[in-house]
Amino acid sequence: MEDLQALLDDIHTTLSARDDKGKVATYIPELARIDPAHFGIAVIGVDGTEYMAGDAELPFSIQSVSKVFTLTLALGKHGDSLWNRVGREPSGTAFNSIVQLEFEKGRPRNPFINAGAIAVTDLILSGHKPREAIGEIVNFVRFLSGDDTITTDQAVAKSENATGFRNFALAQFMRSFDRLDHPAEHTLGVYFHQCALAMSCRQLAHAGLYLAANGRNPVSGSSVVSRERARRINALMMMCGHYDGSGEFAYRVGLPGKSGVGGGILAVAPGKASIAVWAPGLNDYGNSLLGTAALEILAKRTGWSVFGL
Incomplete structure (x- = not known):
């Protein structure tokens, strides 16, 4: 080599x-x-x-690269019961598609499309306030990288929250099928901050x-x-x-x-x-x-x- x-x-x-x-x-x-x-x-x-x-x-x-780390964190907290919420199959559709989600009754095809990652974030939020869940994700990524300087880009998080209409639709749609435990705005607040991690x-x-x-x-x-x-x-x-x-x-x-x-x-x-x-x-x-x-x-x-x- x-x-x-x-x-x-x-x-x-x-x-x-x-x-x-x-x-x-x-x-x-x-x-x-x-x-x-x-x-x-x-x-x-x-x-x-x-x-x-x-x-x-x-x-x-890093945007959706963060989904690898939140999946790892959620599996550590909930184990294989996580797969009751989200599947493990390729989607074949766009990352923010709602069509497949409707056909499959609110269960996302995998944890790396937006709907699946939102479901994973909802599990991380369990037992926490949104700010605490964001802190847990940031601290986990700092632990993985060995670098305590990593943080979220607040301007990017704010920008996503202001324009993430499709993600709000996905979250509300999953909530209608009882696939989320928390209000959509709480779960998405955490989700937008994890995507806004700057590395x-x-x-x-x-x-x-x-x-x-x-x-x-x-x-x-x-x-x-x-x-x-x-x-x-x-x-x-x-x-x-x-x-x-x-x-x-x-x-x-x-x-x-x-x-x-x-x-x-x-x-x-x-x-x-x-x-x-x-x-x-x-x-x-x-x-x-x-x-x-x-x-x-x-x-x-x-x-x-x-x-x-």
């Missing part, structure tokens, strides 16, 4: 020169302000070695390292989840982590991954490394255009695809 730092530098140089960088998300006003020229990548090996290129230490809104590629790669190392953080030595649960979360990321573009991502990259409309992607090379990329311009599926291309090159040239060379 070639030198990782040289490889990341080459990927960054090559892709930064592309004219087509995708289009930033505009339905969240704060995200529409982001310069699409930003591009960063970080790889943290299971031995703790760090490799970075570009804007790897510039914080950005750099370096921090994000560190936070996802437990999924590359059988449920343990090899840097801190902390146990996060069991080996079996880490494997299952990775499986869900592979099948559902890129919405209705998950099959295309698996075909091209071959790694478990979770994207966000802020342009971030967390990818996992089991037994090898945790990888985070950020490029705000999105493709037609709502996933980072340059980020996906970077991961495709990285997986090919390292041989890290779970499907082999």
